[in-house]
Amino acid sequence: MVTIAKILSFVRAVTNGAKISNVKIDLGGGENKTAQHFSAPGDDSFPLITDYVLAADVPRNGGKAIVGYVDPINDPVAQEGDKRIYARDPATGVAVVSFWLKNDGSGIMSNAAGSIELQAGGTVVINGVTIDTTGNITTPAGITADTVNADAIEADTSLKVLTLELAGHTHLAGTPPGNTGPNQ
Secondary structure (H helix, E strand, C coil): CCEEEEEEEEEEEEEEEEEEEEEEEEECCCCEEEEEECCCCCCCCCCCCCEEEEEEEEECCCCEEEEECCCCCCCCHHHHHEEEEEEEECCCEEEEEEEEEEECCEEEEECCCCEEEEEECCCCCECCCCCCCCCCEECCCCCCCCCCCHCCHHHHHHEECCCCCCCCCCCCEEECCEEEEEEC
């Protein structure tokens, strides 16, 4: 028999040398049981007490195993063929970070402060900065660097723009207004 139940607690344990997770559940009508948590290999998830479980009978006296969970708070957004995982704030149950693998070959990792997107064609966008598949970087805000002592910069740590080395780069004095001489 399969039962939908409410989670009362989730505890990591070691039984007969095996690292397991026990889920105490409320089956309704005052009956509580402790069941073992089962999930896909490599999935280390810790449910919240606001979740509901699907508990299945196992072949031992009164035994149950938890084979699935329902998050009643967050709206599911994955589409056909997608895989999305997310972590939740334990106090509110609200999703705080997600990894969304989409059916078009793209993926997005995001939280409230930023995101990293791998587009289906291989271009990566990190908080608005785009890196294409040939290594070109485009940024809407421009690039800035800290002011440093140019004499202390080694040649291999300087910034080059096209063929111009910026470390120690100067111009001869030009004629006013605002003209400069050729590169040195």
